[in-house]
Amino acid sequence: xxxxxxxxxxxxxxxxxxxxxxxxxxxxxxxxxxxxxxxxxxxxxxxxxxxxxxxxxxxxxxxxxxxxxxxxxxxxxxxxxxxxxxxxxxxxxxxxxxxxxxxxxxxxxxxxxxxxxxxxxxxxxxxxxxxxxxxxxxxxxxxxxxxxxxxxxxxxxxxxxxxxxxxxxxxxxxxxxxxxxxxxxxxxxxxxxxxxxxxxxxxxxxxxxxxxxxxxxxxxxxxxxxxxxxxxxxxxxxxxxxxxxxxxxxxxxxxxxxxxxxxxxxxxxxxxxxxxxxxxxxxxxxxxxxxxxxxxxxxxxxxxxxxxxxxxxxxxxxxxxxxxxx
Amino acid sequence: xxxxxxxxxxxxxxxxxxxxxxxxxxxxxxxxxxxxxxxxxxxxxxxxxxxxxxxxxxxxxxxxxxxxxxxxxxxxxxxxxxxxxxxxxxxxxxxxxxxxxxxxxxxxxxxxxxxxxxxxxxxxxxxxxxxxxxxxxxxxxxxxxxxxxxxxxxxxxxxxxxxxxxxxxxxxxxxxxxxxxxxxxxxxxxxxxxxxxxxxxxxxxxxxxxxxxxxxxxxxxxxxxxxxxxxxxxxxxxxxxxxxxxxxxxxxxxxxxxxxxxxxxxxxxxxxxxxxxxxxxxxxxxxxxxxxxxxxxxxxxxxxxxxxxxxxxxxxxxxxxxxxxx
Numbered sequence: 001x002x003x004x005x006x007x008x009x010x011x012x013x014x015x016x017x018x019x020x021x022x023x024x025x026x027x028x029x030x031x032x033x034x035x036x037x038x039x040x041x042x043x044x045x046x047x048x049x050x051x052x053x054x055x056x057x058x059x060x061x062x063x064x065x066x067x068x069x070x071x072x073x074x075x076x077x078x079x080x081x082x083x084x085x086x087x088x089x090x091x092x093x094x095x096x097x098x099x100x101x102x103x104x105x106x107x108x109x110x111x112x113x114x115x116x117x118x119x120x121x122x123x124x125x126x127x128x129x130x131x132x133x134x135x136x137x138x139x140x141x142x143x144x145x146x147x148x149x150x151x152x153x154x155x156x157x158x159x160x161x162x163x164x165x166x167x168x169x170x171x172x173x174x175x176x177x178x179x180x181x182x183x184x185x186x187x188x189x190x191x192x193x194x195x196x197x198x199x200x201x202x203x204x205x206x207x208x209x210x211x212x213x214x215x216x217x218x219x220x221x222x223x224x225x226x227x228x229x230x231x232x233x234x235x236x237x238x239x240x241x242x243x244x245x246x247x248x249x250x251x252x253x254x255x256x257x258x259x260x261x262x263x264x265x266x267x268x269x270x271x272x273x274x275x276x277x278x279x280x281x282x283x284x285x286x287x288x289x290x291x292x293x294x295x296x297x298x299x300x301x302x303x304x305x306x307x308x309x310x311x312x313x314x315x316x317x318x319x320x321x322x323x324x325x326x
Numbered sequence: 327x328x329x330x331x332x333x334x335x336x337x338x339x340x341x342x343x344x345x346x347x348x349x350x351x352x353x354x355x356x357x358x359x360x361x362x363x364x365x366x367x368x369x370x371x372x373x374x375x376x377x378x379x380x381x382x383x384x385x386x387x388x389x390x391x392x393x394x395x396x397x398x399x400x401x402x403x404x405x406x407x408x409x410x411x412x413x414x415x416x417x418x419x420x421x422x423x424x425x426x427x428x429x430x431x432x433x434x435x436x437x438x439x440x441x442x443x444x445x446x447x448x449x450x451x452x453x454x455x456x457x458x459x460x461x462x463x464x465x466x467x468x469x470x471x472x473x474x475x476x477x478x479x480x481x482x483x484x485x486x487x488x489x490x491x492x493x494x495x496x497x498x499x500x501x502x503x504x505x506x507x508x509x510x511x512x513x514x515x516x517x518x519x520x521x522x523x524x525x526x527x528x529x530x531x532x533x534x535x536x537x538x539x540x541x542x543x544x545x546x547x548x549x550x551x552x553x554x555x556x557x558x559x560x561x562x563x564x565x566x567x568x569x570x571x572x573x574x575x576x577x578x579x580x581x582x583x584x585x586x587x588x589x590x591x592x593x594x595x596x597x598x599x600x601x602x603x604x605x606x607x608x609x610x611x612x613x614x615x616x617x618x619x620x621x622x623x624x625x626x627x628x629x630x631x632x633x634x635x636x637x638x639x640x641x642x643x644x645x646x647x648x649x650x651x652x
Contacts, residue, residue, distance in 0.1 A: 016585070016586065019585060019586045019587075020585060023466045023467055023585070024466055096652070099648055099649070099652050100645070100648055100649050103648055120652055125652045127460070127464075127593075129651055129652045130460075130636055131595075132651045133636045133637070133639070133640060133647060133651050134453070134456075134636050134639065136640065136651070137612045137615075137636070137639035137640045138453075138605075138608045138609050138612050138639070139608060140349045140350055141349055184598065259342070259345060259346060259349070259601060259604040259605065259607070259608055260342065260345045260601060260604045261345075263599075263600040263601040263604050264598075264600045265597075265598075265599050265600060265601070265604070265605050265608070266596075266597065266598040266599070267453075267596075267597055268594075268595070268596045268597075268598070269457075269594070269595050269596075270592075270593075270594045270595075270596075271591075271592065271593055271594075272510065272591075272592040272594070273589075273591050273592070274589040274590045274591060275585060275586060275589035275591070278585040278586045278589050278591070279464075279585065279591050281585070282464045282465060282585055282591070283464055286463045286464050289463075304647075304648060304652055305636075305652075306635060306636050306637040306644070306647050306648070306651075306652070307635050307637055307644070308635055309632060309633050309634055309635050310456055310459045310460050310463070310631075310632050311459070311632040311633055313459070313460065313463035313464070314459060314462065314463045318632070318633070319426070321459060321630075321632050322425055322426055322429055322630060322632070323425070323426050325455055325458045325459050325462070325632075326422070326425050326446055326451045326455045326630055326631075326632065
């Protein structure tokens with residue numbers, strides 16, 4: 001018996017989930033729900049239907065878990081509470097400041113209807129959060145560091161594309177290696193986000209634009225770039241397509257603590273991802289498995305990664321896990 | 327209300343637990359149990375009693391969780407099942423091959439008596455196991471690597487001290503950095519343990535011993551050193567004491583996987599520990615908190631790190647964790 005899932009939203013993340021499901025034989029994709037015309041799409045997987053999002057309710061009792069692949073800004077705040085009334089769900093809601101409110105709303109919707117929703121999976125929030133919690137619990141006296149990158153920042157890429165004379169461009173957030181090495185060697189400096197990261201911009205300029213003006217407009221841009229070490233590199237449109245079309249990302253969570261008479265203990269977790277959306281999708285699928293099992297046990301309401309034992313993420317039995325992985 | 331704990335065994339690990347408890351205000355140390363004469367000891371913490379291990383049963387109903395600090399070879403296989411009849415327990419049983427059998431025995435003892443036991447915590451088994459499970463669940467197609475060190479290997483240190491002419495010595499297992507870098511950069515070589523690690527020996531020779539003979543005896547020792555790149559460095563007794571008296575350790579768990587059309591995704595977890603026993607002790611204390619809570623909820627039997635959500639390790643509430651760490 002397979003776990004039957006649906007995908008809501010067919011952008012990069014939804015496509016990543018479709019691919020991730022094909023790596024997990026215990027999970028079966030039933031249908032993909034979109035706000036666009038469903039008949040323009042077809043899945044590489046046999047038997048998968050594309051449906052308009054408004055048809056989702058007809059899949060109640062058929063789909064075990066809905067994997068929510070909309071954006072955190074406007075899609076998920078509406079969609080997850082709505083779907084949580086009808087289905088178990090899993091999402092990657094990532095607006096950190098709004099998580100408590102989102103949790104409460106989804107929790108109420110799911111509980112009232114006997115469903116279970118895992119919110120805010122992915123890697124940050126998600127795997128990074130798990131490591132922050134684990135490391136703090138083991139080393140109560142210590143300092144936490146989170147670094148992001150090297151990876152594309154969508155907000156900063158949008159900002160540089162709004163500069164006059166800029167035709168296209170992409171911004172990478174890059175962790176400062178020298179700072180990471182200081183922490184790994186036992187120092188615990190106080191650091192702001194800007195001291196931990198560089199910003200690298202790759203720009204395609206309009207034909208007659210003044211490159212120096214563009215560079216100055218970017219590096220002096222308040223909030224986005226003014227307080228960072230920012231580099232601006234001008235490239236051709238072909239280079240932008242050929243060399244900057246991917247969505248790599250990653251980062252590090254480090255806790256540097258002390259035990260006993262000042263013994264230094266360092267816990268580090270890191271990700272190096274060639275595809276950010278495909279990795280997030282893979283996390284979603286593992287937590288969809290967990291959502292199904294928790295629901296089968298009769299649990300309801302909203303859960304986060306903090307509430308779920310890792311054994312629920314794996315298709316293997318407890319016995320196999322203890323024998324092969326402990 | 328504090329969680330009241332006892333320590334069974336007062337070696338390096340037990341002393342580490344005593345220190346770790348002082349970093350956790352919600353946990354109170356009641357008594358330390360030893361097979362030696364208890365009246366030769368005194369704790370730095372107020373009100374802590376030293377008791378002979380045979381007096382443990384008189385603490386039933388007083389101590390919430392017993393933290394088992396004996397060795398895995400002969401102590402824990404006897405002690406954990408015995409104590410699991412009377413108390414919730416947590417241990418760091420680390421004989422990987424015997425975990426299934428140990429689990430069954432402790433599970434039966436704890437279940438029959440309505441107690442809960444968390445077995446095989448620490449970092450390997452323990453945190454490393456958690457990361458193996460997490461990474462495999464998220465990236466079903468991939469390759470796992472575990473590296474240990476730089477750290478003291480007790481078995482190998484014992485072996486070199488048995489070589490004729492050796493007065494004292496210590497052996498460090500050292501991961502091969504060049505191999506780790508290959509994996510981090512996306513290669514997935516097939517590697518045996520010996521290809522991943524070097525062995526560094528620091529030896530104090532007897533006064534008239536032949537150093538070349540000692541060196542040859544070590545590097546050609548079957549099973550222990552013959553198949554490894556082994557270095558032997560002769561030092562003085564003072565150097566051994568001054569520079570090699572600590573118990574550092576650590577290592578890395580890396581999974582290198584692929585998603586979609588061959589996108590490489592790397593998950594890495596690493597520890598850099600100045601004190602191996604103090605760190606293991608800190609993990610034990612966090613899981614003692616979890617054992618208490620699970621028991622309060624009415625759960626019984628043996629559990630491993632795979633079965634326990636991270637929220638149970640922290641003194642913070644679910645609401646605080648979602649707000650501050652997710």
